[in-house]
Amino acid sequence: MTHNIYTATRIRGLSVRDIRFPTSLESDGSDAIHPDPDYSCTYVILYTDTDFKGHGISFTIGRGNELVVEAVKSLSHLVVGKDLKDIYEDFAGTWRALTSESQLRWVGPEKGVIHLAVAAIVNALWDLWARTEHKPLWKLLVDMEPEKLVSTIDFRYIGDVLTKEEAVTMLKEMQHGREAREERMLTRGYPAYTTAAGWLGYSQEKIERLLKQFMAQGWRHFKIKVGQDIEDDKRRCKIVRDIIGQDMTLMVDANQKWDVDQAISWMKELAPYKPLWIEEPTSPDDVLGHAKIAEALKPLGIGVASGEMCQNRVIFKQMLQAGALNYCQIDACRVGGVNEVLAIYLMAKKFNVPVCPHAGGVGLCEMVQHLQIWDYISVSGTTKDRIIEYVDHLIEHFKTPRKINHCHYLAPKVPGYSVEMWEKSLLDYEFPYGAKWNALFDEGRYKDPRKGPPPWVEHRVKGDIIHR
Structure with missing residues (x-):
């Protein structure tokens, strides 16, 4: 230093x-x-x-x-x-x-x-x-001694699930092979999916045009918004499946629209379209509701993803304890910044739940790339079942915007957190x-x-x- x-x-x-x-x-x-x-x-x-x-x-x-x-x-x-x-x-x-x-x-x-x-x-x-x-921020995190990185985290309220000593041990266990993983992020990058064709207010023509455009660019993972009308959701899911085929990945996102039982019944009707996950099916604070939905959808092969509006590390702790998440979705600024996000990654590691960050918005893509790249190099060591959301809105306003190569985020090289506008x-x-x-x-x-x-x-x- x-x-x-x-x-x-x-x-x-x-x-x-x-x-x-x-x-x-x-x-x-x-x-x-x-x-x-x-x-x-x-x-x-x-x-x-x-x-x-x-x-x-x-x-x-x-x-x-x-x-x-x-x-x-x-x-x-x-x-x-x-x-x-x-x-x-x-x-x-x-x-x-x-x-x-x-x-x-x-x-x-x-x-x-x-x-x-x-x-x-x-x-x-x-x-x-x-x-x-x-x-760049990811490199700052990767280069920190485990004890130093863990010292930045406030463990109050989560010590019953993750101790400082456990966190240090996790990081030390992943130091072998770190250089090779870092090189992979710099050359190949981290896999991404796109939501940019799936906004609920888009017309059928626009959805079809954007899907074909993204597929031509090599995209193979797509997310669409659902939740207002079941028949319209089935129509839109069919449009997507007809265009992307059965071998590509579809995710759906209800943005907290449903009650618990409604989420289960609605997703049973969408199950024929083979969504990988339903994102935010109900209130972001309803831990037991998420757990009930996850249990009900498990036989259908549909996971539950949530976290972009989880209030803090305590809600994440309970979600993980309850088996309520198949995919943990951190947001770079819904919780209290990097310090708290690091704690959530480490808890997810302990519960063996993959982290797939929420992105898009203003600067979220720029920020979460740093966090997920750190996770790959220093925490999880894998991209299996992990992927970062990507949309191309507002990229022109950032001095050092995210770089996408063959549908992968390339590790940033410029110092900082990539959000200067x-x-x-x-x-x-x-x-x-x-x-x-x-x-x-x-x-x-x-x-x-x-x-x-x-x-x-x-x-x-x-x-x-x-x-x-």
């Missing part, structure tokens, strides 16, 4: 911006519960008293993003003014401070808006750490005063929330805390 940088470097400020993209205009991202998402993110930049900056995001789908922005501002005092050395030498303590602020935790704790805000800050801290080490994109899509939003409001395509001129012209500075 470059201790001289840590010793001399302090976080002097934090900016946070409300960035939104009008994806609902084309039904991109639409599903049974969210018919009109505007892919958005709370975008954080940590400024230091050197040239290093840390970029972090938390993903939302439009209205409510402003709540996460305000929560970030409320939490910012917990990192601004701190030396990097103090943060990274006790990262678990820093994470606990962010999640356990004595008054703010009341509006969590470790869930909802407040936890999304924690994720944005924590992801920026990891991006900053990787940049100071001149490594172009300044022009930030200026154009900052809500509600960015140039793109101004044009949409003026055209009457969205209800205009603007009230007078922008409240800012440049960053406002209050002490060492910078807010947009």
Whole structure:
């Protein structure tokens, strides 16, 4: 580690911006519960008293993003003014401070808006750490001594399932062959599936056109959204099966639409189309409901996948204990950032459940590639039954976007967590005063929330805390 940088470097400020993209205009991202998402993110930049900056995001789908922005501002005092050395030498303590602020935790704790805000800050801290080490995040994680990596995790509430000592042992057992696995990620990459042809609001013509386009590119794993109408779901599943054939993989995603018994009966009707899994069949908090569904669908060869909206590591712990998941789906910012995601990977390893990350959105593909590549090299050692979601929306807004080669994510080589966006994109899509939003409001395509001129012209500075 470059201790001289840590010793001399302090976080002097934090900016946070409300960035939104009008994806609902084309039904991109639409599903049974969210018919009109505007892919958005709370975008954080940590400024230091050197040239290093840390970029972090938390993903939302439009209205409510402003709540996460305000929560970030409320939490910012917990990192601004701190030396990097103090943060990274006790990262678990820093994470606990962010999640356990004595008054703010009341509006969590470790869930909802407040936890999304924690994720944005924590992801920026990891991006900053990787940049100071001149490594992409996955490489920073891979190169850490097991004891050091485990020290970044807060084991409170999960020690009955996974201890620090067990986690260290897991990592040490996987060190053999690490170099070969790393080389594989750099040259071949990690297998991916696409959801980009399966949004619920897409017409039949668009689904067919996109499926054929993706198949021509070599894609062999496809996911579609279901859950609004059983006859329409059967029609759409048949369309997909007729085009991709019987040998390719189909997954379906209900986005929490159903009650437990409804999920079971609905999936029995979709079983002839041979879906690999049903994703988010019911409430993301219903551990026993997921377990009942998993047991009922097992004879049909349909697995249960969930996790993109699991609140925290405790829900994941219970899901794994109950046998409720056949596929564990982490999200890079639904839980409290990298630290908590690492704990979930290690618990999944102990329960022998494959992790298949949720991606898409704004920057999720960029982030989860780092996490899944680390898992392959340092934790699981295999891609069997594991695959990363991929969509191509909004890729043009990132300075170092994910790279796909033959339907595989290639391991990033640029230092950081890959979420830094172009300044022009930030200026154009900052809500509600960015140039793109101004044009949409003026055209009457969205209800205009603007009230007078922008409240800012440049960053406002209050002490060492910078807010947009």
